[in-house]
Amino acid sequence: MTSYCSLLYLAAFLPAVVLVYRILPQRLRWVALLAASYTFFWSVSGKLLVFLLFSTVSIHHFGLWLSAEQQDRDYRLAAAAPAERKAIRQRFMRRQRRILLFASLLHVGILITLKYAAFFSTNLNTLLHALRFPVSLPVPAFLLPIGISFYTLQALSYLLDVYRGTIRADRNLARLALFLGFFPQIMEGPICRYGQTAQQLWEGRPITWQGLTFGMQRILFGLxxxxxxxxxxxxxxxxxxxxxxxxxxxxxxxxxxxxxxxxxxxxxxxxxxxxxxxxxxxxxxxxxxRQPFFSRSISEFWMRWHITLGTWFKDYVFYPLSMSGPLKKLTGAARRRLGNHYGPLLSGSFALGVVWLCNGLWHGAGWHYIFFGLYHFALILAGSLFDPLAQRVTGFLHIDRNALPYRIFQIVRTALLVCVGELFFRxxxxxxxxxxxxxxxxxxxxxxxxxxxxxxxxxxxxxxxxxxxxxxxxxxxxxxxxxxxxxxxxxxxxxxxxxxxxxxxxxxxxxxxxxxxxxxxxxxxxxxxx
Amino acid sequence: MKKQIALLIKSSCFLVLLCTLMLAASYLFMPKNNHKAFGVNDAEMLARGILGERENSIDVLVVGDSEAYSSISPMQMWEEHGFRSYLCSTPAQPLYDSYRYLRQALERQSPSVVVLETNAIFRPYKLNDYLLSRAKNLFSILRYHDRWKSLKVNDFGRPVEYTWTDDLKGFRYNPAVAAASTKNYMVPTDAVTPIPALNESCLQDMITLCQEKNAELILVSTPSTINWNQARHNSIAAFAKENDLTYLDLNTMPKEVPIDWARDTRDRGDHLNFAGAVKVSAFLGKYLQETYSLPDHRDAAHDSSWNDALGRYRNIVRG
Known part of the structure; x- marks a missing residue:
């Protein structure tokens, strides 16, 4: 089964899962979904299922570890004198960060090794050759488990949410396994957050007539x-x-x-x-x-295209970087020198650059993907830089920026810029x-x-x-x-x-x-x- | 409960109507004749030429992939022995398609012998492809949907009538020469290449179908240095023995079929060329006639079509 659009999936696998799910009592329906998910994964990636199992077990463990640290911290805070609390918080923050760093390195490390090792080795060899070093690194070729780029991000979001206290660590390994491996989304996303889907999947909601018919209509539309x-x-x-x-x-x-x-x-x-x-x-x-080709700017385009990837990078890369100590200091200094528009833009552009570099690399191991990411970074940055100028020019020319012709101009311009990016992408x-x-x-x-x-x-x-x-x-x-x-x-x-x-x-x-x-x-x- | 029954009836009606529409559309899109001018694709046309043969006129039916249409010449066997044979073989034919061609041919023909060229037995295929093939058999619109580009008013009311047949009876003439190496060809071994599970089940279906139609199913491995080896031979030999089938491996019969790998292959041992096909057909024709006492129709006064086709065949192969 290599596609959700194959007859095997649509006419055999999905109906069979629906039937089993419908027959089972509500409390056991998660079993049907989990078994179907692992069968699906195995049918695509075979023994590489072990990677998904490892990710599931490890984030379960790391989640509980973080949770234990948080409980320990709360216990000690309750017992501590007010003067000691800050130190306790900082100590536990450092410990949690170490756990999080270790877990992230492990999961991102697996992803990088499997997906990017050949790319990095090849480029390093080219560099060594150019520098006339008589060394050549082996270029490994690994098989990629299906959906690793997607479920790794889901796994990391779970741990980051536990760390931030947005969600509580789940003691139930099966629920976590279902959240990570749910068969319809494992191959191409959407990249879900634990709080969005884990409980829905676990509840074993009934199959309703509306859900069934609307679901099939949506499938037909997609096909x-x-x-x-x-x-x-x-x-x-x-x-x-x-x-x-x-x-x-x-x-x-x-x-x-x-x-x-x-x-x-x-x-x-x-x-x-x-x-x-x-x-x-x-x-x-x-x-x-969400109808991305109605976007009037590149920034808006990325709020409508691959939304779950964009929000993932925004929540887990852009904001943490923007809010980090060094960048906060830089923002303050830049604001004083460059004003309220260009000051924050300068420091924000650093975080934005990292996001788009990651976005490009996430899509694949190739310079054209990196170029694709940086191209969009440049467009978004240029959009922000020149927005005051564009406002002045349109104001001077008495162009109504909300009038239909101008909106159509913006939509066409954005679509053309996107097309150029996709040329490099393909x-x-x-x-x-x-x-x-x-x-x-x-x-x-x-x-x-x-x-x-x-x-x-x-x-x-x-x-x-x-x-x-x-x-x-x-x-x-x-x-x-x-x-x-x-x-x-x-x-x-x-x-x-x-x-x-x-x-x-x-x-x-x-x-x-x-x-x-x-x-x-x-x-x-x-x-x-x- | 009442509501659920109502929904069940409603959805059943929806599905019945959908199937009816699919069948109607299938008829509309189905090529109304078996020539490519009517929408049959190039790859299938030669194999579907059997549909234009007179009813119950074929003595030997051959199914299989390109190995079959490169190695067996029905016209040569007709010329030398007088029995009628036809190749329902297509490039890279999966075994489920061999079964489909066989079933389709047996609706109008009653051959004494069915030959399965064994290369297709080891061609793995995905379950999805198999399902799609079954669905296409049920609703031919899935096979011929692309005819929307060439659909004509005639297609709406015209009855299906197969009138075309191939002068070479499914054989593909190719005189090119590209010598093969025999370095690793048929190296003795006890190893056995397993038959893919889906193919084994398909083989059982073919055996059952031939039994129902009183046709003798025989397995033939035509010579190929690239596609055939001892492990595959062992596997087919064991399968044939288990199912009481006749098995001829021409790769192991250099005396009877003296293939010269420097001259008799068109693509370095993958397929035979015309010179190789002449040798295979000479042996196979003699073997089939002697073993199954096939009738000689060459002097049949009521049907000169095969003798006419033979003249055209000679013109093709003798330049």
């Missing part, structure tokens, strides 16, 4: 995004990105836009399948997307990304569109039409959502004939126009590789 749009676009994308040197800037720009569309439809479509699957069990997972390495960008800028020509040779890149005219129709529908649904309309509830309130017609139409749209079968290569969910 259309993934199989009709993303997988069809893949035909053109792989042709152009694999042989980019053969094409002019116009074609590269087309491939860039197509890839951005593919990535969104692939990831958000899979998220729909994931969230829909959980919804069937009465579990509400956090949303990962390129086969940083060098290829730079070469493609160079071609796009210096050799942009509409010739391939005028002589219709773009129709020979893997997608014919009909493919483009069906993608345009499907994207148009998704866009329309996005606009309705932006206006606060819940499409599923609106449809559910209509007469049965209309309702069923919509469901059948959506189903046949998927079956007929899906890019699967002979002539198509199955495309594994893109984010599962991260």
């Amino acid at each position: 259309i995004k993934k199989i009709v749009i993303a997988d069809r676009l893949n035909l053109l994308i792989k042709t152009v990105f694999n042989d980019y040197a053969l094409y002019d800037g116009g074609v590269i720009a087309l491939a860039m836009v197509c890839y951005t569309c593919q990535l969104y439809m692939d990831f958000s479509g899979t998220m729909d399948v994931v969230i829909g699957s959980a919804e069937i069990f009465g579990v509400r997972l956090p949303e990962n997307f 390129a086969n390495g940083l060098r290829a990304g730079l070469a493609m960008f160079h071609t796009m800028v210096t050799d942009f020509t509409p010739v391939s569109f005028l002589n219709r040779s773009f129709l020979t890149l893997g997608m014919d005219k009909q493919d483009f039409i069906i993608v345009a129709v499907a994207v148009g529908l998704i866009l329309l649904i996005g606009i309705l959502r932006e206006r606060g309309m819940s499409l599923r509830e609106t449809i559910a309130s209509r007469p049965v004939a209309l309702r069923w017609s919509v469901y059948y139409a959506a189903f046949f749209f998927l079956v007929i126009f899906g890019a699967y079968g002979v002539g198509y290569v199955p495309v594994d969910p893109i984010y599962a590789a991260f």
Whole structure:
């Protein structure tokens, strides 16, 4: 089982789990979910399941250790004289930090070793070679357990939340195992917090008619995004990105836009399948997307795209760094010298830089991922730096920043900037990304569109039409959502004939126009590789 | 309880209607003939040529992957022995597809012998692919959905009628030569390559189907230095013995099938070329006719189609 969009998952695995879950009494339903989760993990990663088990057991242990320290501290504080309390707090804070550091190093260390060791070794070897050192490090090649980048972040968030006192350490190992390994989210997230899902999963909520039907509708919606749009676009994308040197800037720009569309439809479509699957069990997972291409700035884009990753970095990297002693001092000094806008911006940009470096690296071991992260860092920083200037210019020109034309300009500008970032993200390495960008800028020509040779890149005219129709529908649904309309509830309130017609139409749209079968290569969910 | 029964009835109605619509759409999207001009894909077309053969006219049916269509020439066997054979083989054919072709062919044909080329037995496949294949058998729209691009008004009312057949009867002529190394070919060993579990179950289905249709299932391993080895031979030999099947491993019969690996392969031992196929077909044709007393139809006055096809075959293979 390599995909949530496979027939094996949708027609066999998920229904079987639903059936077993439904039959079991409420108190045992967590067993069905946990067994299904581990079966799912094993079916994808086999023996690498041991890594998930290790992470689960270790965070359980570290959580209890932190909790024991906190209890000990509270006990001593209660017994201590007021003058001693500060020292006790500091002593226990240091002890907890050491535990947390040890646990974080262990989990991040495993992730770095498995995911980045080859990247670091290769680059180190290149450096040593350049410095003429006659040494060459071995380049290890490890198999990655599925979802390690996702469940490691979940594990760390659990420990950090226990450390901060936001949640209490869970004594129940099975509940923690389910929180970390819940099968719909293990492969691509969303990255959940313990407080969001652990109890929901454990409760064994009943399968309701609404949960079942709404869940299936959400799955169907996601499959259309993934199989009709993303997988069809893949035909053109792989042709152009694999042989980019053969094409002019116009074609590269087309491939860039197509890839951005593919990535969104692939990831958000899979998220729909994931969230829909959980919804069937009465579990509400956090949303990962909120119409990102309606964003008016890059900062807003990242509040709407891969939301759970963005909030993770914000809560566990950006804020702790911004609030750290040295940066607080820097902020104070900078504020005095540069004023209230640029002062905090200078110190905040350090924390922001670290966040985006981590974000880029999290996506994969490659310079183009690092470039992708730093590109977004630069855009966000530039946005903040030039915002006062932009306000003055628009004010001078009497442009209403809230008027529709200006909003559309901002949306298009943001989308284009995102597309450029995704070009580097998809390129086969940083060098290829730079070469493609160079071609796009210096050799942009509409010739391939005028002589219709773009129709020979893997997608014919009909493919483009069906993608345009499907994207148009998704866009329309996005606009309705932006206006606060819940499409599923609106449809559910209509007469049965209309309702069923919509469901059948959506189903046949998927079956007929899906890019699967002979002539198509199955495309594994893109984010599962991260 | 009453509410639950109502929901059950409602969902059943929804599903029944969905299945009905899927069947209707399947009929609409199904190619109405077995030629690629009607929407059959290139890879399948030659194998589906059997559907255009006269009913109950085929004596030997062959299923398998590219090893089969590279090694066995039905037209040569017709020319030399007069029995009709057809290859339902496709590139990288998984065993569940071999079973599907076999079942489809046996609906209209009653061959005395069914030959399974054994290379497909060791081709592993994912459970998802198998499920998808089963679903496609049930609702052919899943197989032919991409015909939305070429759907014509005719497709809505036209009956299904298979009229096309292949002059080479599924064989693919390839005279190219790329010599093979025989360094590690059929090195003696007692090792046994296990047959993947899903394939073993598929083999049992094929055995049952052949028994039901009174056809003798035989296993044939055609020569290949890349795909075949002693461990695979041991495995198939044991399986054949266990299930009382005839097994011919042409890799172990250099006297009967004297393959010259410097000349008789088109891709360094992966597949035979035409020269290799001539040797295999000469042996296999003789063996099948002698063992199963297959009839000689060459002089059948009522059907000259195979003799006509033979003329065209000769033109192809003799340039």
